Amino acid sequence: MENEKETVLRMKGICKSFPGVKALDNISFDLKKGEVHVLLGENGAGKSTLIKILSGAYQPDAGEIQIEGKVVKEISPYLSRKLGISVIYQELQLVPYLTVAENIFLGNEPMENKLLIDKKQMFQKAKELLESINSNIDPSCIVQDLSIAQRQIVEIAKSLSLDAKIIVMDEPTSSLTQDETNELFALIKRLRNQGVGIIYIGHRMEEVFEIGDRATVLRDGTYIGTKIIKETSHDELITMIVGRSITNQFPYEERPIGDTVLEVINLNNSKLKDINFQLKAGEILGIYGLLGAGRTELARAIFGADHIESGEIIINGVPRRIRNPREAISYGIGLLPEDRKNQGLSLIASVLNNTTYSALGRFIKSLFINDKQEKEAVTDLINQLSIKTPSMFTQAESLSGGNQQKVVLAKWLCSQSKIIIFDEPTRGIDVGAKVEIYKIMLELTKEGGSIIMISSELPELLGMSDRILVMSEGRIKEEFPRSEATQEKLHKAVVVNQ
Amino acid sequence: MEKAVAETNRINGRKFNLDLNKYGIPIAFVIMMIVLTFLSDRFLTLNNIRNVLRQSSILFIVACGQTLVLLTSGIDLSQGSVISLVSMTTALSLCKYGLVPGVIIGILTGLACGSVTGLLVGKAKLLPFVASLAMQYIADGLALISNNGLPVTNIPGNVINKFFVIGGGYVGWFPVPLIIAIVVFLILYFVLKKTKLGRYIYAVGGNKEAARLSGINVDRIQIIVFALSGLLSALASIVLTARMVSGQPIVGQEYSMQSLGATVIGGTLLTGGKGGVTNTIFGVLFIGFMTNGLNILGISTFVQRVLIGAVIIISVYMTSIKKKRS
Numbered sequence: 016m017e018n019e020k021e022t023v024l025r026m027k028g029i030c031k032s033f034p035g036v037k038a039l040d041n042i043s044f045d046l047k048k049g050e051v052h053v054l055l056g057e058n059g060a061g062k063s064t065l066i067k068i069l070s071g072a073y074q075p076d077a078g079e080i081q082i083e084g085k086v087v088k089e090i091s092p093y094l095s096r097k098l099g100i101s102v103i104y105q106e107l108q109l110v111p112y113l114t115v116a117e118n119i120f121l122g123n124e125p126m127e128n129k130l131l132i133d134k135k136q137m138f139q140k141a142k143e144l145l146e147s148i149n150s151n152i153d154p155s156c157i158v159q160d161l162s163i164a165q166r167q168i169v170e171i172a173k174s175l176s177l178d179a180k181i182i183v184m185d186e187p188t189s190s191l192t193q194d195e196t197n198e199l200f201a202l203i204k205r206l207r208n209q210g211v212g213i214i215y216i217g218h219r220m221e222e223v224f225e226i227g228d229r230a231t232v233l234r235d236g237t238y239i240g241t242k243i244i245k246e247t248s249h250d251e252l253i254t255m256i257v258g259r260s261i262t263n264q265f266p267y268e269e270r271p272i273g274d275t276v277l278e279v280i281n282l283n284n285s286k287l288k289d290i291n292f293q294l295k296a297g298e299i300l301g302i303y304g305l306l307g308a309g310r311t312e313l314a315r316a317i318f319g320a321d322h323i324e325s326g327e328i329i330i331n332g333v334p335r336r337i338r339n340p341r342e343a344i345s346y347g348i349g350l351l352p353e354d355r356k357n358q359g360l361s362l363i364a365s366v367l368n369n370t371t372y373s374a375l376g377r378f379i380k381s382l383f384i385n386d387k388q389e390k391e392a393v394t395d396l397i398n399q400l401s402i403k404t405p406s407m408f409t410q411a412e413s414l415s416g417g418n419q420q421k422v423v424l425a426k427w428l429c430s431q432s433k434i435i436i437f438d439e440p441t442r443g444i445d446v447g448a449k450v451e452i453y454k455i456m457l458e459l460t461k462e463g464g465s466i467i468m469i470s471s472e473l474p475e476l477l478g479m480s481d482r483i484l485v486m487s488e489g490r491i492k493e494e495f496p497r498s499e500a501t502q503e504k505l506h507k508a509v510v511v512n513q
Numbered sequence: 514m515e516k517a518v519a520e521t522n523r524i525n526g527r528k529f530n531l532d533l534n535k536y537g538i539p540i541a542f543v544i545m546m547i548v549l550t551f552l553s554d555r556f557l558t559l560n561n562i563r564n565v566l567r568q569s570s571i572l573f574i575v576a577c578g579q580t581l582v583l584l585t586s587g588i589d590l591s592q593g594s595v596i597s598l599v600s601m602t603t604a605l606s607l608c609k610y611g612l613v614p615g616v617i618i619g620i621l622t623g624l625a626c627g628s629v630t631g632l633l634v635g636k637a638k639l640l641p642f643v644a645s646l647a648m649q650y651i652a653d654g655l656a657l658i659s660n661n662g663l664p665v666t667n668i669p670g671n672v673i674n675k676f677f678v679i680g681g682g683y684v685g686w687f688p689v690p691l692i693i694a695i696v697v698f699l700i701l702y703f704v705l706k707k708t709k710l711g712r713y714i715y716a717v718g719g720n721k722e723a724a725r726l727s728g729i730n731v732d733r734i735q736i737i738v739f740a741l742s743g744l745l746s747a748l749a750s751i752v753l754t755a756r757m758v759s760g761q762p763i764v765g766q767e768y769s770m771q772s773l774g775a776t777v778i779g780g781t782l783l784t785g786g787k788g789g790v791t792n793t794i795f796g797v798l799f800i801g802f803m804t805n806g807l808n809i810l811g812i813s814t815f816v817q818r819v820l821i822g823a824v825i826i827i828s829v830y831m832t833s834i835k836k837k838r839s
């Protein structure tokens with residue numbers, strides 16, 4: 016009975032599909048007043064989709080949302096805000112050139128009359144709001160001059176100015192120091208005591224246990240379960256997050272591993288510190304780490320996309336200077352970027368064009384592109400990778416995520432890359448297509464290619480890698496051979512080194 | 514019916530849209546031609562058509578340059594001023610050095626302006642809008658400085674006789690400017706369709722970062738398209754200068770916006786990556802024949818400008834609907 020009264024948000028049977036992917040399948044979630052409810056799951060588990068539905072950015076395909084007992088139909092960003100839902104995203108949504116007070120009351124300014132903003136009242140109110148959450152930020156500060164932690168506090172003040180009953184925080188501590196995190200948690204606890212319901216999305220188990228009251232776990236778009244934090248353990252939650260049965264979805268095989276094809280020695284730039292590692296022929300080298308650990312930066316540095324300050328890259332025994340992607344490609348390196356749509360593909364170009372961008376030289380005969388040869392090569396790749404597309408002239412945009420990823424891969428096969436870096440290769444791809452990508456990876460290594468696989472998904476790293484490096488704060492912290500790597504060890508390596 | 518169309522649209526996805534993209538403007542063009550033919554018996558005559566084609570040739574050459582720049586998602590606002598400047602340098606050089614050096618100096622002036630804009634975009638990373646806006650002022654100023662704001666009318670007679678052929682001559686039935694425009698079209702058509710440069714131009718316009726990560730030298734492509742835009746503006750300017758048998762310091766003024774208008778009406782996307790010189794033919798002819806038809810019907814040039822504006826709105830709106838529906 017008491018629960019019934021306290022519940023501020025109830026989501027029932029929420030389903031949402033995108034072309035080619037079922038993002039949410041029958042998800043239920045509820046939030047009580049004065050509770051911190053942690054939402055857990057791997058990347059791609061459906062957390063952000065669920066939040067986007069709550070914030071009105073997406074419409075659910077099915078399901079029901081109740082706020083304070085009332086059913087909400089046709090949720091929109093405007094309605095969501097009006098109902099007292101406030102989402103604080105990882106990339107903060109403040110206007111950098113405005114003052115703190117102006118940001119807090121953006122779109123909701125106290126007015127002197129119909130035309131003029133009552134600045135005095137706005138600053139006064141902002142001050143009161145900030146004081147109510149024990150913050151001494153000056154409302155007349157320009158947001159640009161504030162630290163990330165202070166900006167978060169401004170965001171929270173903004174939520175409160177809108178009378179938020181539900182505040183969603185998406186990995187709020189990912190760029191905070193320990194002290195700032197402590198302050199933020201103190202603030203969250205205060206809000207909770209004032210009766211605000213808080214949905215907290217986080218990865219770090221310590222935080223979950225420090226701040227959470229309950230935790231709900233999602234995996235692959237399905238609801239796994241809800242636990243009361245006091246009655247559960249790290250291990251139980253991790254098992255729920257990762258799941259058990261998926262190990263056999265990885266087509267891993269023992270294979271002969273060859274000589275070193277890539278060696279990185281003392282590599283440094285603004286994001287990377289003293290990186291040393293080797294990659295062997297036929298090997299899949301996994302790299303694990305949290306967001307911002309420097310994994311993607313490492314891939315981009317090796318590929319020549321980011322500047323290298325010092326260090327050496329040796330490819331097949333020859334030291335090489337790689338100043339841009341063109342040079343990296345000429346040494347046989349390929350990169351499947353984590354942001355496929357913005358970095359991997361030209362969405363308005365055809366499958367054919369996307370496939371041959373890096374290898375056009377192969378098809379040039381006395382100035383002109385040899386159409387026939389090009390089409391043959393692309394047809395072969397479409398068959399080899401079983402890319403599902405109506406034709407090779409179809410725009411990349413209309414393909415599903417998995418097939419788009421295969422087109423990016425086809426580009427590197429077309430330019431005969433021998434070292435391919437996969438950055439989050441299966442993000443946003445459904446389970447079936449994932450397995451296909453894994454199989455292709457295995458085939459590539461059997462044919463003598465080498466792979467660096469960057470991923471936030473522990474199971475696929477454990478399932479496919481011959482060796483795993485753990486990165487944190489721009490450094491390689493630990494290395495595990497396949498035989499010794501376990502979820503617990505990798506997770507610990509990341510958390511300890513934070 | 515509406516629903517059925519939407520349905521087919523969804524099923525055929527891109528393919529349906531592509532067809533509309535390809536044939537929307539040509540269809541509108543044909544309809545306009547038929548209507549104008551019925552409205553005036555002076556419209557569809559060989560002489561009139563030749564006239565329009567000759568007049569449109571200059572705009573087409575300029576618009577081809579604009580098309581290349583737009584395909585990389587850039588924009589070139591300096592074309593008009595470059596035309597003015599080239600008109601002046603060509604005319605002044607014709608007076609001083611004779612025919613061939615005059616033409617070469619004119620071409621090089623345009624190429625230089627375009628290359629500078631290209632370097633500002635490709636190397637200094639200025640936005641195309643800003644870089645070409647600056648170049649517009651610079652070239653404009655230089656054109657006025659070159660002869661104190663006065664036109665150059667004293668080109669020697671022996672030079673002018675030959676030079677005039679470029680703008681006013683005929684080869685058989687064909688006006689020389691039209692022949693130049695056709696050659697420009699054929700070359701660019703093959704460059705865009707068949708060469709690495711062409712493919713890369715589309716790649717850069719489609720997604721710069723993806724192009725860079727595919728090993729394409731994006732900076733160089735940007736420099737090249739602006740240089741070509743300058744070169745084509747120069748070519749157009751020489752034809753124009755020959756036609757006028759004088760160097761005119763403000764003759765180019767209208768061309769930047771006209772070339773943008775024609776290119777956009779043709780269906781090349783301002784955001785880059787889609788379109789081409791075939792589209793631009795229809796954009797240019799649409800404006801050319803529409804203006805001509807309205808002239809014949811005695812509708813004032815003031816009204817014509819309003820109508821061109823309306824055509825731009827309609828054609829771009831159609832493209833955006835097509836995009837949204839998919």
